[in-house]
Amino acid sequence: MAFETVTVETDLLLIGGGMAACGAAVEAAYWAKKNNLKVTLIDKAAVDRSGAVAMGLSAINQYVDLKSGNNTIKDYVDYVRNDLMGITREDLVANIARHVDATVHLFEKWGLPIWTDEEGNYVHEGRWQLMINGESYKVIVAEAAKNAIGLDNIYERIFIVDPLMKDGKCVGAVGFSTREEKFYIFKAKATLAAMGGAVHVFKPRSTGEGLGRAWYPPWNTGSSTYFCLKAGAEQTCHEVRFIPIRFKDGYGPVGAWFLLFKSRATNAFGGNYMVERTDELQKWGPYGKVKPIPANLRNWLGMLDIAEGKGPIYMRTEEAIQKLADVYKDDPKGYKKKMKELENEAWEDFLDMTISQAILWASTNTAPEERSSEIAAAEPYFIGSHSGASGSWVSGPEDIQTDETRDEYFWGYANMSTTPALFCAGDASGASSHKFSSGSVTEGRIVGKSAIKYIVENPDYPGVDDAQIEALREMILKPLEVFAEHSPKTSDPDISPDYIRPKMFMFRLQKIMDEYAGGVSAQFSTNKYQLERALELLNFLKEDSLKLAAEDLHELMRVWENVHRMWQAEIHVRTMLFREETRWPGYYFRADTPTMVEGEWDAFANAIYHPDTEEWEMKKRPVKYIFKDM
Ligand code: SFD
Ligand code: AMP
Numbered sequence: 001m002a003f004e005t006v007t008v009e010t011d012l013l014l015i016g017g018g019m020a021a022c023g024a025a026v027e028a029a030y031w032a033k034k035n036n037l038k039v040t041l042i043d044k045a046a047v048d049r050s051g052a053v054a055m056g057l058s059a060i061n062q063y064v065d066l067k068s069g070n071n072t073i074k075d076y077v078d079y080v081r082n083d084l085m086g087i088t089r090e091d092l093v094a095n096i097a098r099h100v101d102a103t104v105h106l107f108e109k110w111g112l113p114i115w116t117d118e119e120g121n122y123v124h125e126g127r128w129q130l131m132i133n134g135e136s137y138k139v140i141v142a143e144a145a146k147n148a149i150g151l152d153n154i155y156e157r158i159f160i161v162d163p164l165m166k167d168g169k170c171v172g173a174v175g176f177s178t179r180e181e182k183f184y185i186f187k188a189k190a191t192l193a194a195m196g197g198a199v200h201v202f203k204p205r206s207t208g209e210g211l212g213r214a215w216y217p218p219w220n221t222g223s224s225t226y227f228c229l230k231a232g233a234e235q236t237c238h239e240v241r242f243i244p245i246r247f248k249d250g251y252g253p254v255g256a257w258f259l260l261f262k263s264r265a266t267n268a269f270g271g272n273y274m275v276e277r278t279d280e281l282q283k284w285g286p287y288g289k290v291k292p293i294p295a296n297l298r299n300w301l302g303m304l305d306i307a308e309g310k311g312p313i314y315m316r317t318e319e320a321i322q323k324l325a326d327v328y329k330d331d332p333k334g335y336k337k338k339m340k341e342l343e344n345e346a347w348e349d350f351l352d353m354t355i356s357q358a359i360l361w362a363s364t365n366t367a368p369e370e371r372s373s374e375i376a377a378a379e380p381y382f383i384g385s386h387s388g389a390s391g392s393w394v395s396g397p398e399d400i401q402t403d404e405t406r407d408e409y410f411w412g413y414a415n416m417s418t419t420p421a422l423f424c425a426g427d428a429s430g431a432s433s434h435k436f437s438s439g440s441v442t443e444g445r446i447v448g449k450s451a452i453k454y455i456v457e458n459p460d461y462p463g464v465d466d467a468q469i470e471a472l473r474e475m476i477l478k479p480l481e482v483f484a485e486h487s488p489k490t491s492d493p494d495i496s497p498d499y500i501r502p503k504m505f506m507f508r509l510q511k512i513m514d515e516y517a518g519g520v521s522a523q524f525s526t527n528k529y530q531l532e533r534a535l536e537l538l539n540f541l542k543e544d545s546l547k548l549a550a551e552d553l554h555e556l557m558r559v560w561e562n563v564h565r566m567w568q569a570e571i572h573v574r575t576m577l578f579r580e581e582t583r584w585p586g587y588y589f590r591a592d593t594p595t596m597v598e599g600e601w602d603a604f605a606n607a608i609y610h611p612d613t614e615e616w617e618m619k620k621r622p623v624k625y626i627f628k629d630m
Pocket of ligand 2: 061126129244253254255256258259292293295298387
């Protein structure tokens with residue numbers, strides 16, 4: 001192969017250019033300067049518009065507002081624990097919660113417009129959420145990262161495939177340019193995996209002309225999970241996928257409608273499942289009684305309506321707007337002004353974050369003040385930073401541990417995985433949900449500091465094996481050779497007994513997951529037998545992955561994206577199989593173990609892949625509370 005090999009040596013390697021990695025860049029630059037160290041950031045895309053925040057956001061979903069005295073760190077931890085049905089790492093959640101306000105103040109300093117009221121106070125969407133004019137949110141955060149580490153240390157359009165390992169330690173990463181024929185080797189003393197979560201592992205609702213549209217960004221494809229698995233890092237909560245309820249087909253957000261506009265959602269017969277189905281909540285232990293009702297249980301109540309044939313479910317936008325404007329009904333001028341204001345806010349919510357939903361409203365003549373819009377449960381995603389929890393099992397901070405938790409949750413450096421020198425943040429770190437954009441930047445900042453500390457205390461580079469690099473180069477570039485060799489032998493380059501193209505491969509993966517692992521078609525339901533069948537079929541897929549073919553660099557990226565997705569799928573299925581209960585019915589329902597098994601399953605379901613033996617190990621880890629009132 002004519003590929004040039006480029007080697008970059010650095011001290012701290014940040015993989016991903018999203019919210020977590022940008023936060024890490026800003027903080028690490030400060031500590032690196034003091035210690036004369038180099039920080040390098042790599043993104044498969046352009047940092048300005050990469051990752052989940054590419055389109056912008058209309059809210060900052062984590063702001064604890066400690067200064068107001070209205071909320072405490074414990075309040076936030078309680079909220080997260082309850083939302084995740086008891087399964088959460090309180091030390092990780094608290095560590096983010098205590099620093100997140102400072103991050104939000106930095107955003108404002110960098111130029112992000114946060115809504116304020118007449119008295120100059122932030123406008124809250126809900127208790128923990130702030131409204132923003134966030135179309136340029138990512139550009140603003142990216143600029144801060146660029147200023148901090150310098151453009152020379154940022155590599156864009158490099159797709160990272162695998163970790164570099166030496167004696168069980170992560171010593172960097174390898175990948176390739178998606179624009180030039182260049183194979184990249186990054187050697188580093190510490191590495192941050194922050195390549196987001198995963199989408200398109202399950203068959204999406206959007207097909208045909210809508211294919212590619214999803215709630216989660218299409219370019220986050222399970223790379224964090226694959227990378228960390230291949231580095232031998234223990235994983236957690238990979239059964240806790242996230243299913244957001246979204247405006248149907250455009251995937252527009254619902255938070256502003258439920259929290260700011262105080263809207264109701266009703267079924268096609270006008271019934272409100274949140275009121276009519278409260279009895280169902282009693283089945284889910286203490287978590288059916290908490291406020292707010294956990295996201296997955298809110299989903300579940302709506303799903304029961306759909307299963308009973310009561311769909312579609314509607315967001316009652318017209319009713320909510322009318323109610324808010326009615327306050328001015330005796331003041332015609334004030335009423336008109338309020339209606340205009342609400343209409344603007346409704347559209348801006350989508351234009352700031354999910355432009356396609358605004359386009360769908362426009363193209364279907366939907367005026368939110370006149371008629372309701374359909375909402376629906378989306379296909380499952382893997383996102384450790386929202387209301388899902390999948391990711392690496394990482395060390396907590398030392399000072400939040402108790403005597404009970406220290407041995408279990410702390411191993412020296414905040415957010416380091418079980419693989420030495422490999423750190424994780426954002427969607428890539430597990431069991432610490434509800435960090436969202438602001439908490440992900442904050443977690444990145446935590447890593448920025450702790451990874452530099454690690455490097456200062458472990459300054460020697462252990463070296464890297466050339467044979468390992470050569471083997472990886474061969475494996476990564478092979479799909480180009482497969483296509484070049486075999487495509488001339490077929491009259492249709494999409495079809496060949498000698499290879500499979502990544503798009504077809506992705507369709508097969510999605511079909512397996514959809515039908516057997518509780519996707520949309522299976523109404524989010526599965527059981528032991530279906531999961532075992534899914535594993536069997538995934539194994540055939542894995543065999544065929546060795547015959548993936550790529551016509552060009554872009555398709556080579558597609559190949560590796562889909563290999564990464566396949567590993568994300570496998571760990572998901574294995575973990576659902578391991579957890580013999582149903583705990584998050586609105587995320588997935590295990591029909592053979594249909595209830596929550598308190599006590600026995602108040603535990604984390606963790607998984608480790610052993611690269612040397614190619615074996616999986618599943619293990620339970622105890623949930624130990626720090627803040628919960630016993
Ligand atoms: O309301 C490789 N999130 C929201 N957070 C909020 O605070 N407010 C909102 O309004 C939010 N909304 C929302 C949110 C997410 C999504 C998908 C939507 C709407 C549609 C959550 C946050 O966005 C999320 O918590 C953070 O972005 C997570 O940060 P991070 O860093 O873990 O992920 P990222 O920002 O997506 O960045 C990932 C980066 O990795 C790159 N990458 N680079 C190299 N090699 C590879 N192999 C790579 N694979 C991926 C990506 O390019 C990217 O730079 S609301 O709807 O909830
Ligand atoms: P979403 O737009 O669904 O991502 O929600 C944005 C924020 O609002 C997240 O913090 C959600 O957990 C929260 N949220 C959304 N809907 C509700 C609801 N009905 N009750 C309580 N919190 C909600």
